[in-house]
Amino acid sequence: MVPQDLRYTKDHEWVRVEGDMATVGITEYAAEQLGDIVFVELPELGRTVTQFAAVGVIESVKAVSDLFAPVGGEVVESNLELSTSPELLNSDPFGKGWMLRIRLAAGATVDGLLDAAAYEALTAEG
Amino acid sequence: MADSHDAPLATPLAGRHAALGARIVEFGGWLMPLQYSGILDEHRAVRGRAGLFDLSHMGELFIEGPEAGAALGYALTTDPAGLKVGRAHYSMICFPEGGILDDLIVYRLGEERFMVVANASNAGAVSDALAARLEGYQVILDDRSLATALVAIQGPRSAGILAGLTDVPLDGLHYYAIEEGTVAGVPALVARTGYTGEDGFEIFVDVAAAGTVWDALMEAGKSAGLVPVGLGARDTLRLEAGMPLYGNELGPDTTPFEAGLGRVVSATKTGDFVGRAALDKARADGPRKQLVGLTVRGRGIARHGYEVYLGDRVVGTVTSGTLSPTLGEPIAMAYVTPSESAPGTILDVGIRDQRVPAEVVPLPFYKRPAQATARDVDEAPGRTTGLAGDGT
Numbered sequence: 084m085v086p087q088d089l090r091y092t093k094d095h096e097w098v099r100v101e102g103d104m105a106t107v108g109i110t111e112y113a114a115e116q117l118g119d120i121v122f123v124e125l126p127e128l129g130r131t132v133t134q135f136a137a138v139g140v141i142e143s144v145k146a147v148s149d150l151f152a153p154v155g156g157e158v159v160e161s162n163l164e165l166s167t168s169p170e171l172l173n174s175d176p177f178g179k180g181w182m183l184r185i186r187l188a189a190g191a192t193v194d195g196l197l198d199a200a201a202y203e204a205l206t207a208e209g
Numbered sequence: 210m211a212d213s214h215d216a217p218l219a220t221p222l223a224g225r226h227a228a229l230g231a232r233i234v235e236f237g238g239w240l241m242p243l244q245y246s247g248i249l250d251e252h253r254a255v256r257g258r259a260g261l262f263d264l265s266h267m268g269e270l271f272i273e274g275p276e277a278g279a280a281l282g283y284a285l286t287t288d289p290a291g292l293k294v295g296r297a298h299y300s301m302i303c304f305p306e307g308g309i310l311d312d313l314i315v316y317r318l319g320e321e322r323f324m325v326v327a328n329a330s331n332a333g334a335v336s337d338a339l340a341a342r343l344e345g346y347q348v349i350l351d352d353r354s355l356a357t358a359l360v361a362i363q364g365p366r367s368a369g370i371l372a373g374l375t376d377v378p379l380d381g382l383h384y385y386a387i388e389e390g391t392v393a394g395v396p397a398l399v400a401r402t403g404y405t406g407e408d409g410f411e412i413f414v415d416v417a418a419a420g421t422v423w424d425a426l427m428e429a430g431k432s433a434g435l436v437p438v439g440l441g442a443r444d445t446l447r448l449e450a451g452m453p454l455y456g457n458e459l460g461p462d463t464t465p466f467e468a469g470l471g472r473v474v475s476a477t478k479t480g481d482f483v484g485r486a487a488l489d490k491a492r493a494d495g496p497r498k499q500l501v502g503l504t505v506r507g508r509g510i511a512r513h514g515y516e517v518y519l520g521d522r523v524v525g526t527v528t529s530g531t532l533s534p535t536l537g538e539p540i541a542m543a544y545v546t547p548s549e550s551a552p553g554t555i556l557d558v559g560i561r562d563q564r565v566p567a568e569v570v571p572l573p574f575y576k577r578p579a580q581a582t583a584r585d586v587d588e589a590p591g592r593t594t595g596l597a598g599d600g601t
Contacts, residue, residue, distance in 0.1 A: 118247060118441065119247050119249040119250075121249075121510070121532040122509070122510055122532060140561065142532075143248075144249060144441065144445060144531055145441050145444075147510075
């Protein structure tokens with residue numbers, strides 16, 4: 084079961100929208116697939132990102148993976164704790180492992196993203 | 210043997226891996242466990258306690274006959290005829306042009322009997338090359354790769370765990386030595402070899418006995434903190450230990466000298482061997498590239514295929530890289546032009562759109578505490594000591 088109040092992408096990221104602020108992270112499924120995460124590179128604050136653009140990097144012991152912006156807007160905060168404790172992405176991906184806060188661009192929406200049921204169906208396919 | 214286009218093979222321990230919840234990947238034509246609990250956990254278990262590996266994908270080739278030593282001396286770069294019975298050495302089989310076909314361990318089981326262990330992905334090619342090169346010698350080549358399982362136990366507590374299950378006296382079994390005996394009651398070849406930089410053993414048994422040996426070791430090791438370890442941690446362990454991986458550090462476009470392993474090319478062997486003329490020339494000409502260790506001094510992890518720069522000039526390529534679980538910093542191996550290969554040289558690695566500084570450092574990155582003697586390490590792969598001259 085994934086949190087029901089979030090939206091999801093096919094790239095296994097989650098978004099929580101509160102007002103014009105979107106909090107972004109990766110799903111537990113993504114963290115499990117990557118294995119032990121040891122390095123995170125996040126975009127600089129103030130950067131304007133377009134939806135689905137690559138904005139950061141997540142590295143596990145074994146592999147490198149891109150972080151995509153699930154919504155367009157301005158990066159206003161990043162989780163600095165991840166630079167010293169990237170393992171939070173494995174241990175608490177929906178909580179302490181959050182990655183970015185993006186202020187939604189005018190007109191930006193999460194309507195096109197998956198809801199919890201659709202995302203669970205996606206990961207159930209393997 | 211498994212060609213890459215064939216359906217992948219399963220080891221005799223596949224059911225155990227599934228029951229342990231392993232993530233399975235295809236490697237060298239086999240379905241192998243990548244990880245169980247996680248690469249970092251497994252890596253640390255081997256460094257601090259002990260880990261159990263299924264290496265049944267490796268190729269085991271038995272060469273027997275009155276000319277077995279001489280025949281292998283012609284086929285390989287080393288001189289197996291010089292090995293004492295019960296001892297082993299690291300070796301290579303090269304192409305006539307001097308490039309590396311595979312890296313191997315050669316065990317002398319008897320006066321006229323040897324076992325050559327090859328990488329899974331090359332086992333078929335090594336078998337074919339040996340068959341061709343041994344022609345005309347009084348030897349029989351018996352490719353027992355599919356009939357032989359290999360279980361390795363590695364880590365400081367390995368000897369303590371294995372001792373209660375085997376009649377092989379482990380105290381007398383030197384590093385790079387092998388002895389026939391039993392493990393968990395089944396006939397086995399027990400070798401003190403490995404690919405982790407730790408003390409440990411490799412146990413060769415018939416495929417039908419693999420489960421018995423695996424289960425007995427898992428049970429005996431439980432209280433000592435033994436855990437099953439997959440290929441993911443095997444890779445980070447060998448990288449910290451400065452040991453090369455075929456396909457990354459070694460390949461047909463690389464000579465043993467360039468890999469820093471020129472000592473496996475016998476300079477004293479009389480008579481011809483495959484690749485000799487090309488390797489003599491390569492030794493005289495000097496390497497075109499040199500394998501080095503790199504420690505990344507900025508943020509980022511250098512990975513296989515990333516370019517290495519001196520200023521704006523590309524001077525090399527990363528062959529393997531990870532965040533070292535033991536050291537907590539990004540480490541890598543890379544081929545660079547020989548003029549940039551001295552320890553202390555500061556280079557840059559191209560990590561995505563950035564140039565991140567990295568320092569050339571001596572290999573290995575990690576060396577286990579004490580124990581090893583100079584004679585011991587001289588026979589092991591990788592540049593484990595300054596005593597192991599590379600013959601250049």
